[in-house]
Amino acid sequence: MDKQSANKxxxxxxxxxxxxxxxxxxxxxxxxxxxxxxRLMQELLKLEEAFPxxxxxxxxxxxxxxxxxxxxxxxxxKTPMLSLGNAFNEADLRDxxxxxxxxxxxxxxxxxxxxxxxxxxxxRYENGLFxxxxxxxxxxxxxxxxxxxxxxxxxxxxxxxxLSFEVRGEAFMxxxxxxxxxxxxxxxxxxxxxxxxxAAAGSIRxxxxxxxxxxxxxxxxxxxxxxxxxxxxxxxxxxxxxxxVGFKTNQxxxxxxxxxxxxxxxxxxxxxxxxxSYDIDGIVIKVDSLAQQEELGFTAKSPRWAIAYKFPAxxxxxxxxxxxxxxGRTGVITPTALLEPVRVAGTTVQRASLHNExxxxxxxxxxxxxxxxxxxGDIIPEVVxxxxxxxxxxxxxxxxxTHCPACESELVRIEGEVALRCINPxxxxxxxxxxxxFVSRNAMNIDGLGERVVxxxxxxxxxxxxxxxxxxxxxxxxxxxxxxxKSTDNLLNAxxxxxxxxxxxxxxxxxxxxxxxxxxxxxxxEFETIEILQQATKDELIAINEIGDKMxxxxxxxxxxxxxQYLVNELKSLGVNTTYKGPKLIRVEDSDSYLAGKTVVxxxxxxxxxxxxxxxGIEALGGKVTGSVSKSTDLVVAGESAGSKLKKAxxxxxxxxxxxxxxxxxxx
DNA sequence: ACTCCTCGAGGTCC
DNA sequence: CTCGAGGAGT
Numbered sequence: 192m193d194k195q196s197a198n199k200x201x202x203x204x205x206x207x208x209x210x211x212x213x214x215x216x217x218x219x220x221x222x223x224x225x226x227x228x229x230r231l232m233q234e235l236l237k238l239e240e241a242f243p244x245x246x247x248x249x250x251x252x253x254x255x256x257x258x259x260x261x262x263x264x265x266x267x268x269k270t271p272m273l274s275l276g277n278a279f280n281e282a283d284l285r286d287x288x289x290x291x292x293x294x295x296x297x298x299x300x301x302x303x304x305x306x307x308x309x310x311x312x313x314x315r316y317e318n319g320l321f322x323x324x325x326x327x328x329x330x331x332x333x334x335x336x337x338x339x340x341x342x343x344x345x346x347x348x349x350x351x352x353x354l355s356f357e358v359r360g361e362a363f364m365x366x367x368x369x370x371x372x373x374x375x376x377x378x379x380x381x382x383x384x385x386x387x388x389x390a391a392a393g394s395i396r397x398x399x400x401x402x403x404x405x406x407x408x409x410x411x412x413x414x415x416x417x418x419x420x421x422x423x424x425x426x427x428x429x430x431x432x433x434x435x436v437g438f439k440t441n442q443x444x445x446x447x448x449x450x451x452x453x454x455x456x457x458x459x460x461x462x463x464x465x466x467x468s469y470d471i472d473g474i475v476i477k478v479d480s481l482a483q484q485e486e487l488g489f490t491a492k493s494p495r496w497a498i499a500y501k502f503p504a505x506x507x508x509x510x511x512x513x514x515x516x517x518x519g520r521t522g523v524i525t526p527t528a529l530l531e532p533v534r535v536a537g538t539t540v541q542r543a544s545l546h547n548e549x550x551x552x553x554x555x556x557x558x559x560x561x562x563x564x565x566x567x568g569d570i571i572p573e574v575v576x577x578x579x580x581x582x583x584x585x586x587x588x589x590x591x592x593t594h595c596p597a598c599e600s601e602l603v604r605i606e607g608e609v610a611l612r613c614i615n616p617x618x619x620x621x622x623x624x625x626x627x628x629f630v631s632r633n634a635m636n637i638d639g640l641g642e643r644v645v646x647x648x649x650x651x652x653x654x655x656x657x658x659x660x661x662x663x664x665x666x667x668x669x670x671x672x673x674x675x676x677k678s679t680d681n682l683l684n685a686x687x688x689x690x691x692x693x694x695x696x697x698x699x700x701x702x703x704x705x706x707x708x709x710x711x712x713x714x715x716x717e718f719e720t721i722e723i724l725q726q727a728t729k730d731e732l733i734a735i736n737e738i739g740d741k742m743x744x745x746x747x748x749x750x751x752x753x754x755x756q757y758l759v760n761e762l763k764s765l766g767v768n769t770t771y772k773g774p775k776l777i778r779v780e781d782s783d784s785y786l787a788g789k790t791v792v793x794x795x796x797x798x799x800x801x802x803x804x805x806x807x808g809i810e811a812l813g814g815k816v817t818g819s820v821s822k823s824t825d826l827v828v829a830g831e832s833a834g835s836k837l838k839k840a841x842x843x844x845x846x847x848x849x850x851x852x853x854x855x856x857x858x859x
Numbered sequence: 860a861c862t863c864c865t866c867g868a869g870g871t872c873c
Numbered sequence: 874c875t876c877g878a879g880g881a882g883t
Contacts, residue, residue: 544868571876707865
């Protein structure tokens with residue numbers, strides 16, 4: 192066969208296979224028997240073997256799973272993948288409806304969809320070709336799982352239109368596949384998966400796509416992240432378009448005119464739940480009009496134009512066997528219920544935090560009680576209440592100890608606080624937890640130094656404070672259990688690397704009260720070196736945005752402690768970096784822009800810039816962007832068809848720019 | 860009053 | 874990863 196005819200044959204095979212594949216996996220209506228599909232696939236494989244240049248990225252043969260990866264690459268999402276706010280009852284949904292109408296008026300349509308219980312993924316297409324797929328990750332950055340996603344048959348490798356966009360969907364494992372997989376795993380004497388979601392999560396994070404290919408995952412695509420030039424004006428139209436170009440969308444979706452209608456539909460769908468071939472964990476309600484969506488905008492973590500109605504969590508009875516106490520790194524004593532293991536919502540539960548003494552009293556929990564347990568958000572175990580009628584009289588009242596279970600010093604309950612605390616700074620439990628915190632991912636991020644190893648090092652007396660970490664020798668580590676040459680060298684390397692961390696990681700790692708990752712960053716940006724921060728007075732600290740009285744006190748007290756001063760010096764002499772290395776804080780006085788220190792409001796539709804770009808640009812020049820016009824607003828940037836905000840700005844006599852003027856200022 | 864942040868927690872997977 | 878309690882900030 193010559194090249195030309197091979198090429199032609201390959202294209203014909205692509206088309207046939209893709210059609211059959213689409214019919215089978217997306218439409219669920221196969222028109223040919225499986226054997227015919229397999230035959231064509233074999234033919235194509237042979238052909239590609241003979242002419243390797245025919246193995247293009249959109250060839251159906253690419254779905255069997257390609258190269259094994261060493262690790263997943265990070266992918267930064269162009270538009271962040273946010274999670275949705277939750278509604279647990281009718282009242283929450285009515286509140287949502289009220290908020291929406293308050294903002295955009297009474298003329299609102301909703302789209303109601305199933306909330307599939309799987310993993311959110313993002314799929315990028317360029318000119319109709321599937322180029323990259325990623326997990327949600329933390330919403331901003333996910334992992335590149337393109338190869339694994341290609342093995343999902345209902346993801347089109349090539350669209351019916353040459354679109355370039357990013358779509359979002361939920362990858363999941365159908366109930367049937369899940370059952371089959373677990374049967375197989377039992378036969379192979381492997382541990383079965385706890386539930387379809389975990390099985391799907393495990394499969395999608397397989398480094399070897401061949402394993403993922405065997406897991407029979409599926410996907411429902413539910414939105415377009417960047418509409419680009421698609422010309423779509425409604426969420427429902429976006430879904431139709433997705434369907435039109437070859438995606439699998441969920442058919443259980445309805446448009447609603449009123450919240451009453453939404454409520455009825457939710458009831459209907461709830462009844463259908465058991466009969467579905469996949470798990471759902473709720474129902475999503477979205478405002479249909481994209482213009483209204485934009486008007487509603489976002490809160491810090493979720494869109495204001497959508498909400499997830501969560502089904503009531505499954506509740507199960509079990510026995511509370513005992514209450515365990517733990518000492519946290521801040522000295523807080525936390526009681527935890529030890530339960531007789533029970534299955535709840537697909538997993539086994541045997542512990543549940545009881546948070547504090549007040550909660551134990553309030554729920555009247557006694558040791559030996561029969562209790563009702565659920566998983567909040569289907570994830571976190573929680574004791575709901577006690578079944579008092581089932582008491583035998585043998586139950587024992589629990590009271591919090593007066594002394595620390597770890598160091599025996601007297602516990603205190605600070606006025607106005609709920610928590611019981613151990614205030615002994617030498618308390619070994621606190622020190623150990625502090626060390627674990629120091630090496631953790633968001634702090635100094637020392638790879639290979641997990642909780643277990645830290646505990647061991649602490650136990651052996653090899654580390655007494657965080658500075659000791661930097662004094663560890665190779666020989667010391669080699670003597671530990673389960674530490675070979677390789678892991679020892681990796682660990683030493685990680686420890687050395689951590690010396691280079693920017694100041695905010697160190698500050699966070701030190702564990703100053705009330706100073707978490709966010710405040711640590713603010714402090715690091717503001718003061719730039721630990722020396723300057725150590726000298727800072729309470730007033731200087733309070734002057735900083737987002738640092739208040741309590742935090743200022745905590746910082747001053749912390750650095751006043753001679754032990755801390757000694758520790759900081761030790762760290763410095765061991766070569767640990769104590770300066771801020773991140774992007775420079777834009778000081779109002781350092782920016783010569785007109786926008787420096789100005790409070791700016793954006794309104795109307797911007798053409799050249801996205802809202803985010805405009806915001807970032809203004810902030811980079813030392814300005815602040817807020818949402819609504821008030822007398823503290825300095826400047827309003829009005830785009831196309833600006834409405835009430837522009838009017839208000841005119842009334843208040845506030846300076847108004849058009850987009851072009853802003854654009855010039857940003858590009859100066 | 861409201862929203863954001865800190866802190867602690869449990870279970871499962873790689 | 875996700876949740877919930879409670880504290881802190883505005």
